[in-house]
Amino acid sequence: MTKNSYTIKDLFNIESCTRCGHCSTLCSAYNAATDLEITPAKKIELLRKKIKKDTIWGKFLGKKYFTEKDLEKLQKAAFQCTLCSKCEVDCPVNIDLHNLWISLRDDLAKERKVPQSLVFLRDRLKKSYNISFDTNEGRAKWLEALPEAKENNYIKDKADIIYFVGCVSSFSPRVFKIPRSVIQIFNIAKVDFGLLGDDEWCCGFPLLSAGFKKDFIDFANHNIEKVNSTGAKYLITSCPSCYHMWTHTYKELNLGIKMNFEVLHLVEYLYKLALNRELKLKPVNSVVTYHDPCDLGRNSGIYDQPRNLIKMVPKVKFVELEESKENATCCGGGGNLEAVDPKLSEKIAKLKAKQIIQTGADIVVTACQQCVRTIASALKKEGSKIKSMDISEFILMSILTPISTIQI
Ligand code: SF4
Ligand code: SF4
Secondary structure: OOOOOOOHHHHHHHHHOOOOOHHHHHOHHHHHHOOHHHOHHHHHHHHHHHHHOOOHHHHHHOHHHOOHHHHHHHHHHHHOOOOOOHHHOOOOOOOOHHHHHHHHHHHHHHOOOOOHHHHHHHHHHHHHOOOOOOOHHHHHHHHHHOHHHOOOOOEOOOOOEEEEOOHHHHHOHHHOHHHHHHHHHHHHOOOOOEEOHHHOOOOOHHHHOOOOHHHHHHHHHHHHHHHHHHOOOEEEEOOHHHHHHHHHHHHHOOOOOOOOOEEEEHHHHHHHHHHOOOOOOOOEOOEEEEOOOOOOOOOOOOOHHHHHHHHOOOOOEEEOOOOOHHHOOOOOOOOOHHHHOHHHHHHHHHHHHHHHHHHOOOEEEEOOHHHHHHHHHHHHHOOOOOEEEEHHHHHHHHHHOOOOOEOO
């Protein structure tokens, strides 16, 4: 075992596993790959052996107790995982598996057992502070298509509300429509906000989930200091992974810097605006379903606000997916899986697309740029015409709809 990777709680959890296997039957990665070697129960079994190998018990059993082959198997299983936390849903002893998988990756990184693609990702992040191949100066390029952007200088030193855009929405042209929709809604609702521009760095989740906790802490400290310096009262983000980092991980790690602001996911803020009648929602005559992003739903507990907001749009017929809320399946885009095993990521997305098609919906709404992207391409591969939209696009569409209702 590598020192300092596992908490006392992790070690206790590993020992308390009853080997019932419930986690494995729920596992998004296992269900797509049907490979018993990557189940959560298998990971725990190997991890228990890995930890015991350095104890008197492990030494007594000899070198064959945990072999180099076992370590390779553990590495494969650790990174063929989307960190979706579905494995936690039915655990009889309530093991915090999500944090255990993060500790495991940290341990493997210390032993240099991280897939090469993630080492490249870390190097890129440390150089450019974002997950793309561009420099961070291009972080607000998506603004250029907004006609009013030239007059409005959105990047501000001081602001009451900071919109933290996140790397994917800032650098992936396929989802530029998300931050552009957010800005249009904020302008319509007369929300006074600012952007950090190239002072916004990646939230650090790709580093943490690749096992590079020390680098992650540098990114977290930078981001907190920058937002504090603006005097903001609120930070709003449209990315569930950024949201989970800001609201849970930055706090749990006790970084020593106080956050002088409240953090909200965009969906919470839009719901507040809608309740206060600051958004004029017009009819959208469509059947709509909602996909719970893992970091917003299971990992952060936000289930009701997006559903309530969608149902506030007149004429919408809302339908639930067969597995929703805490039982929702992953879209395949989490945990750096796309970088490690894009084929497995695609297989998970295919299962999601099939469930969406079964609902008979015209639109699948979610609240995550990564889910929008993976679901859209999986639906396309299945030959479906269902639109995959972020909640910001859906709400903007309702606001801008002509009085005569639109039919998708
Ligand atoms: S986090 Fe998701 S993919 Fe990873 S082991 Fe748990 S259920 Fe499987
Ligand atoms: S569901 Fe919990 S107790 Fe059962 S095998 Fe998985 S981790 Fe262990």
